[in-house]
Amino acid sequence: MALRPIDNALPTTPERPKKQPKVALATQKQQDRAGVNGENIVPLPSSGDATVDYVSSDNLKPLSDPEVKIQSLVEDLDSKNWTKVCESLNDVRRFAMYHSSLLFPILGKIVLVVAKTMRNPRSALCKTAIMAAADIFNAFGDKLHDPEISDAFDGLLLQLLLKASQDKRFVCEEADRALGLMVGSMTPLPLLQKMRVYGSHKNLRVRAKAAVSLSRCVSKMGLQEMEQFGLVELIEVAADLLNDRLPEARDAARSVATSMYEALTKDSEEKMELWQSFCQSKLPPIHALSILKIVKP
Structure with a gap:
């Protein structure tokens, strides 16, 4: 038997329209109220950082009045106006590049302020x-x-190690570049002595960044400088970092071990025998085995 349609069925409720985002609605209302030329449109607020121009070192010019500017430089760096602080930081760069003799007497204060500014959330x-x-x-x-x-x-x-370890890519990359320039511009031994403490930092990302700089220092050193630092301490640093959780630190450890091998065995005919004897005499067996696997005969 055929089924008859039910005439008194409830009507289907139409789907309620979705709400538009408030920003979109506000923008639409602004456009509706705007004149033909759009003169009445109020622009949405933009990020303050977008107004900053990052000037490369090659494009910085000398200051026209450095003797006058140096008098207020520290005060300007401590300004509450962040755009003025940015301008003053660029002035610091100009002083460093073109008027370093004027900057050096207050360099300690400048370095303190620069480090403090790196902690700014902007x-x-x-x-x-x-x-x-x-x-x-x-x-x-x-x-x-x-x-x-x-x-x-x-x-x-x-602060540089911390910034190189953070998630903001453009800040991280700039900090990495600065750390590389630091290693390239300084004698490796004193810098290595400073870097050593950060090679065991509790923050594993800071530790990894420190390990990279540490390995770069070691790569610039000869055997005499390594001996001044301490060969035993240096190979222990490499062994510790070789077990680190981050591959960046482990790669740095391999670099340190390779640099030490090359320096120690440079004038030896029996290179592997000398290297094996050194590692086994200075490290626990399990660590010595890990280090010895890095360099292949």
Whole structure:
């Protein structure tokens, strides 16, 4: 028997329209109220960092009045106006590049302020401060080890390692570049002595970044400098980092071990025998075995 349609069935409820995002609605209302030429449209707020121009070192020019500018440089760096601080950081870079003799007497204060600015949550300030640090490294190099500046440099070094370890890619890359310039502009032994403590930092990402800089220092050293640092301590550093959780640290450990092997066996005919004897006499057996696997005869 055929089924008859039910006339009194409930009507289907139409689907309610989805709400539009408030920003989109506000934008639409602005456009509706705007004149023909759009003169009445109120632009949506944009990020403050977008207004900052990151000037490469090659494009920085000397200051026209450095003797006057140096008088207020520290005060300008401590301004509450972040755009003024960015401008002052670029002035620091100009001083480092073109007027370093004027900057050096207050370099300790400048390094402290630059390190402090790196802790600012505003990415534009942080990146500009890192760029300033890179130019300071290029200009002053080993002078950062001077007693009046050394403590400030320690703080700057830690901040660079922290920034190189964070998730903001453009900040991280700039910090990596600055660390590379630092190693390239300084004598490796004193810098290695500073870097050593960060090679065992509790933050594994900081530890890995420190390991990379540490390995770069070792790659610039000859046997005499390695002996001054301590061959036993150096091979122990490599053995510890070889068991690190991050591949970046493990790669750095391999680099340290390879540099040590090349320096130790440079004038020896029985290279592997000498290297094996050294590792086995200075390390626990399991660590010695791991190190010996790095260098193949």
